[in-house]
Amino acid sequence: MQIDVKVTAERAKKVLKPTLLVIMAVVIAVLCCLAYYVISRPSPAQKITVWVSDVSFSYSEELQNDTLAAAQPYGIVKCAYVLRNPQDTYYGMAFSLSGIYSSDVFVMTRQEIESYAGLALFLPLEGVENGLEQDGKTVGIPLKEDVYLLYNANSSKSEALLRAVTEVIARYATKEG
Structure with missing residues (x-):
């Protein structure tokens, strides 16, 4: 050829x-x-996400910076707060697509927690006083009246990291009210 x-x-x-x-x-x-x-971009292992569905929760850049500072010893380089209003028309869809699979910590009201009770979504906690119970296990850390902090059972983050983040959020919640 x-x-x-x-x-x-x-x-x-x-x-x-x-x-x-x-x-x-x-x-x-x-x-x-x-x-x-x-x-x-940071990998999912280097990022912590906090899903907030309490409309009275006051978010600030200082809160995000302090959360990141508490999480950095655990290898976290990015902290994200996802603020959603449960009264929003598309809230359920957003939670099922994003909240369940990518959030590590939840800030939710008792009513919303009870609506997701059947999903086995919340990690059982030990050593929590006055916590929210579900199926005989404590799953929620009281934050303020009728608002709780919960850990996502699907999260790959260590419990020590989640507790460090929880302490920062609880400190800000008591500061605001």
Whole structure:
């Protein structure tokens, strides 16, 4: 089989036009930026997420910074607070898609906790006084009237890390009210 060099050179001239080369360079640059963004994001093991569905909870940047400072000895580099209103139309959908699978700590009212009782979502706790009980096990740490802190049973974080985060949140809750 012989290759016609003249035909191949003509095709190369058509394909390698300057505008096409510029487009290819831009696409490569965008792909490199996207790869850098994906690689530089913290892994789920390096992030702690707190799901807050109590509308009276007062969030501040100081709270987030103190939570991150308490979590850093455990290898955490990012702390996220997800603030949601349970009265929102899409709250149930957001909780089932995001809250259940990606949150490590919950701040919820008793009514909301009872609505999720059948999911076995909350980690049983030991040594908690006056905690919220579910199926004979203590699952909630009292934060303020009718609001509790709970650990996600699906979380891969250590209980020591979750307790450190809980202490910070409880300190702010008692400070505010």
